[in-house]
Amino acid sequence: MIDLRSDTVTKPTEEMRKAMYEAEVGDDVYREDPTVRQLEELAAEKLGKEAALFVTSGTQGNQVAVLTHGKAGDEIILEADSHIFYYEGGAAAALAGVQTRIIPGIKGQMPIDKIREAIRDDRDIHLPHTAMIGLENTHNRAGGVILPPQYMKEVYQVAQEKGVAVHLDGARLFNAAVALEVDVKEFTQYVDTVQVCFSKGLSAPVGSVLAGPKDFIEVARKWRKRLGGGMRQAGIMAAPGIVALTQMVDRLAEDHRRAKELAVALQEIKGIQIELESVQTNIVLIDVKDTGMTAHQFLEELKNCQILGSAFGEYLIRLTTHRHITDQDISDTIDAFYQISKKRSQA
Known part of the structure; x- marks a missing residue:
């Protein structure tokens, strides 16, 4: 079969299999797995963030971000066809208890004026608190289109003016960076947190990473544990992620x-x-x-x-x-x- 369903069907490279076999491991819940720590440090550096957290999947990374940014009764702003809204089983409502406010986008881009209008006024007790603006790059349902750094900058400026966090679902963010021939930090400098998948075009068998400020990642670590994501000798799964970041991007x-x-x-x-x-x-x-x-x-x-x-x-x-x-x-x-x-x- 010529399998064009998704880049998630990719199998690990021989280098990844060897890295899994040879991975030095420890108990990651105790933060004693050296391979997981190496992956998290590498990812944080590449994404331009203070810290990173290895998670089982892109959905888990996104939902840990939602749980950490918001609380029950808050509202998050998402593009109408975004993965967090469309493909994550209603997890934001089921797990975080937040409501989603969706804005139809053009090629994945929510109009800046519509984002500004959607951010709630915390002085009005009738309204929910806007906890997060979510972006997706590349945008899956728009056909893998790229949200340009300039657009992300404009969103980030509005968010900073209003005191709202910006989270990037960057499942295929390295595709965007490679296509524009820019460093991935050109995108991540305009978000507070970012999730990136290793298991799509980068060919690792499992795993994603959530990156952001150090204090944010500490809270996120607890949410990962609550979701059953506290892994033990996880270096076996983290090792292919290191190969993905160092050998599979270009x-x-x-x-x-x-x-x-x-x-x-x-x-x-x-x-x-x-x-x-x-x-x-x-x-x-x-x-x-x-x-x-x-x-x-x-x-x-x-x-x-x-x-x-x-x-x-x-x-x-x-x-x-x-x-x-x-x-x-x-x-x-x-x-x-x-x-x-x-x-x-x-x-």
């Missing part, structure tokens, strides 16, 4: 190149609609409505061609490139789209 450019080549070719096919300017990293969103098929119907045809993708709406398909996708896989996928569309037009 190669993300290959995924971006293949995604663009795929998008350029597919948009020439009758019935296929792609917004090319939104293909900025490793995600391609494909509208198949004009083929007369739904996304699920089209995906079934692709599956018959040994290709897997994801449905992102009734007529929208997401294809995601990653380390295991080759140039030949891209060619085969393009051919499959041609054949399916041709067969449909002749039906």
Whole structure:
């Protein structure tokens, strides 16, 4: 199978497997696992933050951030299609007891004036306290688009004026940095806290990191424990994260190149609609409505061609490139789209 469902399907490299086998370990709840400590220190340095906390997943990292920034009855501001709002099982409400105020964005960007308007006035006892503004970079449901540093700066300036924290769901943040050819700190300087995944394009088998001020991370550590995230000899899982940060970042450019080549070719096919300017990293969103098929119907045809993708709406398909996708896989996928569309037009 050519698996284009997600970059989460990537398997660890041989270097990662070796690092797991050889990892020096200890009890991380006692803060005695040297490999976990090494990963946290490395991540904090790369992200430009005082401290970092190794967590099991991006969702756990985001929810620990929400729990630490806010309290029950508070409100957090999120883009309408953000991962925290859309894909985390209502965890912000279920776990933190916060309500979400969503703002529709344009390519993942909430309008600055709408963010300003959404921040509550704490002097009015009828209103909840605004505890956090959440950003997502790259933005998954917008097609892997990048929130530029200048936009993030503008959000951060509003937040600082109003005394509100900014959290970045940076699950694929290194994709954004590589695509713009900038240091990742160009983004993280404009947020208070940031979560980054190791288990997507960076190819580690598990884990994410939450980074921010030292006192924030101390509180976050307790929330991680409350959520059952206190791990013991966790260095075995942290070791691939070190390899991810030191060896796997630059190669993300290959995924971006293949995604663009795929998008350029597919948009020439009758019935296929792609917004090319939104293909900025490793995600391609494909509208198949004009083929007369739904996304699920089209995906079934692709599956018959040994290709897997994801449905992102009734007529929208997401294809995601990653380390295991080759140039030949891209060619085969393009051919499959041609054949399916041709067969449909002749039906």
